[in-house]
Amino acid sequence: MAQLDSGGEHSASAGSRALAWLVRLFLAIIIPLIAFVVLYWGFIFLRDSDAPKWVITLVAIVWGVGGFAVLYWVFNGIVEKLPKPWSGRLLPFVFVGPAMAILTWYLALPVYRTFWLSLFARDGYPPGFSPFLPWTWPAGIQSSEFVGLSNYVTTFTEPLFQIAIRNNIMWIVFGSTLSVVFGLLVAVLADRSKFERVSKSLIFLPMAISFVGAGVIWRFMYVVRPEGTPQIGLMNAVTVALGGTPHPWDKWVEIAPWNNLFLIIIVVWLQAGFAMVLFSAALKGISEELLEAGRIDGATEVQIFFKIMIPTIMGTIITVWTTIVIFTLKIFDVVWVMTGGQFGTHVIATLFYRQSFTARNAGVGSAIAIVLLAAVIPVLIYNLRQFREQESF
Amino acid sequence: MKKQKWFGSLLVNGALVFLVLVWSIPTMGLFVSSFRDRFDIQTSGWWSVFPHREWQQVAVLDPKELGLDPNTVMQVEGVEGDFKQLREGVEAGNKRVQWIGNKRLGRIEVQEQVWTVNWNFTLDNYKQVLLGRDTEITKDDGSVEVIPGQDMTQAFLNSLAVSIPSTIIPILIAAFAAYAFAWMTFPARRLMFIIVVGLLVVPLQIALVPILSDYSKIGLNGTFLAIWLAHTGFGLALATYLLYNYISTLPREMLESAFIDGASHFTLFTRMVLPLSVPALASFAIFQFLWVWNDYLVALVFLGADPNNKVVTQRLADMTGTFGNAWHILxxxxxxxxxxxLAVFIGLQRYFVRGLMAGSVKG
Known part of the structure; x- marks a missing residue:
């Protein structure tokens, strides 16, 4: 108010400058305010509205996407209004800040919080569990019973977990190997065929299918009917036609642990296309002269494959292999939908889910999550080392 | 020599066709079955839509009229067999004679093998799944079974409401961050990027319990915002890394000249860098969209609290639990x-492949 009065008494140019400054100040406050109010309304609408589903969906999409864009725009506007050295110093953090904040909240801190949680007994969240959030846990679900590493001891001594570790090793060994082998096979074959595009597309197609969808597809492949009645699952129909007896394949507990292979096949079916695409690109990168030189020296196609192609694309093979290993390490959906972990098919991630969310034993669940994390640490270190070798950053 | 080459090509194409068939058959079986009548699905394999030979009844005979004694070896319609054999069906050439029913009240069927296709297609399964209409089925014993419809339409809309923001928000945030990493200087820049690289492979399981507890604290459980943020958090490291790799290769001179003309970072970003990065943005967008749409675990944990917000994968997984054998619904x-x-994938495969090439290790 005082500024408005003094503005009125001075010369016209000073007055209009003050007015302009005021308008800017006003806008700098009111626009973010309006933005926040609109966003808040959107949130309340989405939370409480019983409008038709498609209206809510539309509002959700506009609000979600638009909201984040508006937030950047507002913060950038505020920082740009600041005096020059400050805006220059703060602007990078407007750009990089949200990403780092979200990554910290969603991945970096949880590593520490989950580890902390794994040291406590089952009855709720320990003190200091959310150290960066102002609120505390309601009394009653707090656990103060520090149990040290005993959750890890429980985890590793439980027979089910030992089965899960065994199964996960099977998943990693067979899942990644079969995906790489089939991917490479299709890539090499397609490279020499006239139907390259079509065949690659068809092999690649399952990548678009969810694990749950793939679960239904393969449950249908594995359906078993009593002997003597017509089989409606393809696997058993073929088996019976060849004179065998029908089996429940993935639920075939008598052959455990090998029934896991019938689950692993599903993921190989989904992932081979991924391997194939990368191998195919790598194969096309091999110089034609190199292959021609091999042929002139009298090498057979098989020798060329093993002596020239494989060594040349070894880098790609290792990358693909690592990716699929990490992927299969965390496998969850397929097992959960197909067998729910029964019939000796539990893996680490399904046990994690069972302990954390079904049995509500967050201590043991967190210990299992830490085991999962520990398993990817070699890859993490390798990635960081690779990054350090890049000079450009 | 020429013959050998021809043989090689046959071998290559033959093996390829075989693999392609093996890869396509599971999906084909699902697709065909989804259009078959619910009764047909349960009684015959989906491959019966292809031409095949099937026994078809041509005549029914009454054993009493023929004066047959089921306790002896019988001769009927040119075949011979005792009761047990006839129950199984005795074949003679293109003909099969089968005793249906018990010894006292049975009948004899004469069947011939004919080529046939089972093309009894229907859209009822989709109606039931999409419109959520309950269907009443009168069973053989007269009891009425009501099969509740599956409102997949609602789940489909939910999936859209989850997937679209969960795709665009991380791209937006990551693009800003990638721009800053590539073109701005600020303290701790290198350290921050090392954090991004380190978090690339951290399994998301590690975050579920802490984030869920935060959500329940602030009342976010089961909301769309909760799952958008979760997918953003889990996809952000990869998005930032990929977009940085792309944006840092944009020509430096162009950006510098825009600076000299007085453009701010924000206008430079929105007017030049974003449009130039469309290929990289698109390939990551497809990648993330497929990942989010197909995700089950994150939805299960963060959307599980609200049955109205369930996405398609959740709904389908629920259906496998409750209607494990109702194959027409499944x-x-x-x-x-x-x-x-599938539509996104087929339409934009080229961008997707490009995205895969750029790297695809995700936590």
Whole structure:
């Protein structure tokens, strides 16, 4: 108010400058305010509205996407209004800040919080569990019973977990190997065929299918009917036609642990296309002269494959292999939908889910999550080392 | 020599066709079955839509009229067999004679093998799955069974409401961050990027319990915002890394000249860098969209609290639990969940492949 009065008494140019400054100040406050109010309304609408589903969906999409864009725009506007050295110093953090904040909240801190949680007994969240959030846990679900590493001891001594570790090793060994082998096979074959595009597309197609969808597809492949009645699952129909007896394949507990292979096949079916695409690109990168030189020296196609192609694309093979290993390490959906972990098919991630969310034993669940994390640490270190070798950053 | 080459090509193409068939048959079975009548699905394999030979009844005979004694070896319609053999069916050439029923009240069927296709297609499965209409089925014993419809339409809309923001928000945030990493200087820049690289492979399981507890604290559980943020958090490291790799290769001179003309970072970003990065943005967008649409675990944990917000994967997984053998519902339901990702995938395969090339290790 005082500024408005003094503005009125001075010369016209000073007055209009003050007015302009005021308008800017006003806008700098009111626009973010309006933005926040609109966003808040959107949130309340989405939370409480019983409008038709498609209206809510539309509002959700506009609000979600638009909201984040508006937030950047507002913060950038505020920082740009600041005096020059400050805006220059703060602007990078407007750009990089949200990403780092979200990554910290969603991945970096949880590593520490989950580890902390794994040291406590089952009855709720320990003190200091959310150290960066102002609120505390309601009394009653707090656990103060520090149990040290005993959750890890429980985890590793439980027979089910030992089965899960065994199964996960099977998943990693067979899942990644079969995906790489089939991917490479299709890539090499397609490279020499006239139907390259079509065949690659068809092999690649399952990548678009969810694990749950793939679960239904393969449950249908594995359906078993009593002997003597017509089989409606393809696997058993073929088996019976060849004179065998029908089996429940993935639920075939008598052959455990090998029934896991019938689950692993599903993921190989989904992932081979991924391997194939990368191998195919790598194969096309091999110089034609190199292959021609091999042929002139009298090498057979098989020798060329093993002596020239494989060594040349070894880098790609290792990358693909690592990716699929990490992927299969965390496998969850397929097992959960197909067998729910029964019939000796539990893996680490399904046990994690069972302990954390079904049995509500967050201590043991967190210990299992830490085991999962520990398993990817070699890859993490390798990635960081690779990054350090890049000079450009 | 020429013959050898021809043989090699046959071997290559033959093996390829075989693999392609093996890879396509599971999906084909689902697709075909989703259009079959619910009774047909349960009684015959989906491959019966292809031409095949099937026994078809041509005549029914009354054993009493023929004066047959089931306790002896009988001769009928040119075949011979005792009761047990006739029950199984005795074949003679293109003809099969079968005793149906018990010894006292049975009948004899004469069947011939004919070529046939089972093309009894219907859209009822989709109607039931999409419109959520309950269907009443009168069983053989007269009891009426009501099969509750599956409202997949609602789940489909939910999936859209989850997937679209969960795709665009991380791209937006990551693009800003990638721009800053590539073109701005600020303290701790290198350290921050090392954090991004380190978090690339951290399994998301590690975050579920802490984030869920935060959400329940601030009342976010089961909301769309909760799952958008979760997918953003889990996809952000990869998005930032990939977009940085792309944006840092944009020509430096162009950006510098824009600076000299007085453009701010924000206008430079929105007017030049974003449009130039469309290929990288698109390939990551497809990648993330497929990932989010097909995700089950994150939805299960963060959306599980609200049954109205369930996405298609959750709904389908629920259906496998409750209607594990109702294949007419499951096949149609599964196809509904697959239709959009398949369309995106087929339409934009080129961008998707490019995205895969750029790196695809995700936590």
């Amino acid at each position: 096949t149609a339901g599964a196809f509904v969940t697959m239709i959009l990702p």
